[in-house]
Amino acid sequence: MILILGRSGQVARRLIEAYGDQAVAWGRQQLDLAACTQDELRAKVAGLASSQKLRLIINAAAYTAVDRAETEVEASRRLNTVIPGWVGEVARDLSVPVIHYSTDYVYSGEGVEAQSEASPLRPAGVYAMTKLDGERALLESGARALILRVAWVYDAEGANFMRTMLRLGRDRTELRVVSDQIGAPTAARRIAEWTARVAPWWMRENHASLILNMAPQGFVSWHGFAEQIFAVAKEMNQPLKVERVEPIATSEYPTPAKRPLNSRLDCRLADRLVGEMLGERPHWSVDLKREMGLLRWESLG
Numbered sequence: 001m002i003l004i005l006g007r008s009g010q011v012a013r014r015l016i017e018a019y020g021d022q023a024v025a026w027g028r029q030q031l032d033l034a035a036c037t038q039d040e041l042r043a044k045v046a047g048l049a050s051s052q053k054l055r056l057i058i059n060a061a062a063y064t065a066v067d068r069a070e071t072e073v074e075a076s077r078r079l080n081t082v083i084p085g086w087v088g089e090v091a092r093d094l095s096v097p098v099i100h101y102s103t104d105y106v107y108s109g110e111g112v113e114a115q116s117e118a119s120p121l122r123p124a125g126v127y128a129m130t131k132l133d134g135e136r137a138l139l140e141s142g143a144r145a146l147i148l149r150v151a152w153v154y155d156a157e158g159a160n161f162m163r164t165m166l167r168l169g170r171d172r173t174e175l176r177v178v179s180d181q182i183g184a185p186t187a188a189r190r191i192a193e194w195t196a197r198v199a200p201w202w203m204r205e206n207h208a209s210l211i212l213n214m215a216p217q218g219f220v221s222w223h224g225f226a227e228q229i230f231a232v233a234k235e236m237n238q239p240l241k242v243e244r245v246e247p248i249a250t251s252e253y254p255t256p257a258k259r260p261l262n263s264r265l266d267c268r269l270a271d272r273l274v275g276e277m278l279g280e281r282p283h284w285s286v287d288l289k290r291e292m293g294l295l296r297w298e299s300l301g
């Protein structure tokens with residue numbers, strides 16, 4: 001049995017689909033990670049491990065409200081730092097490996113080169129700092145942990161940039177979108193697929209803990225991503241009002257949390273170590289088409 005922490009999150013939902021009855025998923029209804037004690041977490045996981053052979057824990061739970069984290073510091077620290085450490089300790093004691101997700105925000109985000117796992121770490125903002133501290137807490141727990149650093153996650157469901165753009169593009173003729181932040185939009189479904197492909201290897205081989213960047217091919221700005229979203233929507237004959245998407249600088253769109261301008265992830269380490277399992281990473285625009293094909297347009301509200 002595989003335990004997924006997170007249930008209705010973007011990545012969690014796609015993991016649940018990928019694993020079917022091989023996994024059990026706990027959302028906050030099953031275990032509120034913001035309120036439980038470590039003993040409660042330990043007892044619940046041990047209970048599962050005593051009734052079924054627990055082979056892997058995947059932590060897809062996180063506090064992901066990047067701007068709200070600036071004022072809800074404790075909530076962010078709890079989910080993003082304390083919980084990964086506790087999960088690690090419980091997993092270590094049960095000898096169960098862990099897969100955990102982190103973010104490109106741990107890097108400095110400076111320059112224009114794609115950032116590798118060895119690039120300088122300089123998280124700006126509470127979310128980013130608590131995610132980096134969470135990586136460290138998990139690694140220090142002594143659990144065998146695979147940490148996948150991902151970026152710009154979106155999905156056909158949930159709250160994300162793609163869905164926000166489609167809703168705005170349906171209602172407004174002009175939009176302004178940031179054009180100086182560059183990254184690779186990554187479908188949650190692809191992250192789940194990659195996870196399911198590397199997981200058997202991670203469960204089987206006794207490798208030391210490892211951090212891997214994982215992103216599709218290609219880079220784009222949020223502005224370019226928005227334009228591609230509208231281009232695909234038009235190809236699909238979806239009625240849109242939007243006529244102009246104006247590129248703006250990050251400085252013209254102030255947010256409580258600072259965003260890195262450079263979110264490019266260098267994925268050569270993943271290609272070298274697990275490329276055979278992943279296959280060729282697709283271009284981000286390929287997954288955008290797939291995700292938009294799976295979108296229920298009436299769910300945009």
Ligand SMILES: NC(=O)c1ccc[n+]([C@@H]2O[C@H](COP(=O)([O-])OP(=O)(O)OC[C@H]3O[C@@H](n4cnc5c(N)ncnc54)[C@H](OP(=O)(O)O)[C@@H]3O)[C@@H](O)[C@H]2O)c1
Binds near residue numbers: 101
């Ligand atoms: N979204 C992005 O753009 C992005 C970018 C880079 C990295 N990441 C990382 O990728 C991973 C997955 O992100 P995502 O986009 O799937 O996040 P998401 O959609 O915000 O989902 C977060 C998950 O955390 C769970 N959770 C939050 N508070 C909880 C609590 N108190 N108790 C139990 N569960 C709780 C939620 O549980 P429920 O199921 O009960 O709601 C949900 O399943 C995270 O580690 C995130 O930091 C995300």
